Amino acid sequence: MNIDCKNNRLLVSGELTFNNLSKLITKINECKPAIIDVRGASKLDTSSLVYLASLNIKLLLNKNDQSLLNIVLQHIPEKKKKKDSRGFLYSLGYAFVERLKELYVFMSFLGEVFVGFIGFILNPKRFRLKSTLKDVELMGFNAIPILTTISFLIGAVIAYHGSVRLKQFGANIFVVDLVSISVLRELGPLIVAILLAGRSSSSYTAQIGIMKVTEEVDVIKTMGVNPYDILVFPKIVSMLVCVPLLIVLADVMGVLGGMVVAHLSLNITVRDFILRLHQAIGIKTFVSGILKAPAFAFLIATIGAFKGFQTKKNVESIGKSVTVSVVDSIFGVIIADAIFSVLFRWMGI
Missing domain, CATH: 3.30.750.24 (STAS domain)
Structure with a gap:
């Protein structure tokens, strides 16, 4: 050379x-x-x-x-970009903007769901009874064992801790008020919502996410069928049916757990407990918990479906979407519960 x-x-x-x-x-x-x-x-x-x-x-x-x-x-691989080192405030602001963008997309999704749901109601032939009943069984009926166990234990724990303080003041009977009001107004609906957020919302996201990765959603669109008719509306209807019934079950089991502990710790008979229960709670207490059911059900179903449709066409994205779906569902439920508390206080309920 x-x-x-x-x-x-x-x-x-x-x-x-x-x-x-x-x-x-x-x-x-x-x-x-x-x-x-x-x-x-x-x-x-x-x-x-x-x-x-x-x-x-x-x-x-x-x-x-x-x-x-x-x-x-x-065929030469590109050099990896250096990690962004623009500081904590930049990362925080960037994450906030990204969440705002996601909220905007979610609101657009809700608009599509509302418009489609109106057409769904006006045209009952689009209603898929078999899919709805199957979802009621999977997300509602199959959740009964764990829900009854958790609700019973929550009621028992509240009564046990309350009995320790009430004994000091000779106000044993007021453990009925403590258990019944806290369970019927707050804990019953929240237990059901958080349980379904972790159980149902994640399932919806995984189901739709896998269908998107395998391009089954694209096949449904190609067939001229609205994917919401198959993947969203049956889930919303099943949640609207299941959540109120599960809240009633959680209320009953929570009060039953409090009754057992009150009898064992404070020697309050079942008869005295029931008599005080009639005085402690009214129709407003029960209704205030049930009124939260439609909002919780709608949030759980729509967030789970939305995260499923937002899944990218790769396997790694499914796990991330499922995790975010559970977190966002629980966060949405707690925010909704706080809003209901303020409204009920303002309305005097």
């Missing part, structure tokens, strides 16, 4: 391969040319081409070597 440096121009002739590449590197460092001309090289391998292309110096090649260089550059 011959190398000649004249007027900031490096002329290379002969064979330029990996074996004599070090000689070329040394000459380039000495000459520091603005142009490298390798058109006179009789042989040029890929390692030399990659090195010359990385110098950011004007390179003169013949047609064959230029074609080889283009092929090599296509």
Whole structure:
């Protein structure tokens, strides 16, 4: 290999391969040319081409070597971008803006659901009874064992902790008020909503996400069928049916757990407990819990379906969407419960 440096121009002739590449590197460092001309090289391998292309110096090649260089550059992986180090405040602001964008997309999704649901009601033939009943069984009936257990234990724990303080003041009977009001107004609906947010919302997201990855959603659209008719509306209807019934069950089991602990810890008989229960709660207490059911049901179903439709077409995105779906559902339920508390206080309920 011959190398000649004249007027900031490096002329290379002969064979330029990996074996004599070090000689070329040394000459380039000495000459520091603005142009490298390798058109006179009789042989040029890929390692030399990659090195010359990385110098950011004007390179003169013949047609064959230029074609080889283009092929090599296509298969060189891009350098990974450096991690963003713009600080905590930037990351916080960026995350906030992204959540606002997601909220905007969710509101658009809700608009589509409302418009579609109106058409769904006006055209009952679109109602898929079989899918709705199956969802009622999976998300409602199958949740009864764990819901009854949790509700019973919650009622028992409230009564147990309340009995410790009430004994000191000789107000044992007021444990009935403590258990019944807290369970019927707040804890019963919240237990059901949080349980379904973790159980049903994640299931909806995973189901729709997998269908999107396998392009089944695209197939449904190609068949001329609205995907919401199959994947969203039956889930909303099933939730609207299940949640009020499960709240009633949670109320009963919570009060029953309080009754058992009151009898064992405070010697309050079942008869005395029931008599005080009639005095402690009224229709407003029961209704205030049931009124939350439609809002909780709608939030759980729509958030789960929305996250499913937002899933990207890769397997990794499914797990992320399921996790975010559960968190957002629980967050939405708690926000809704806080709004209901303020409204009920304002209305005197």
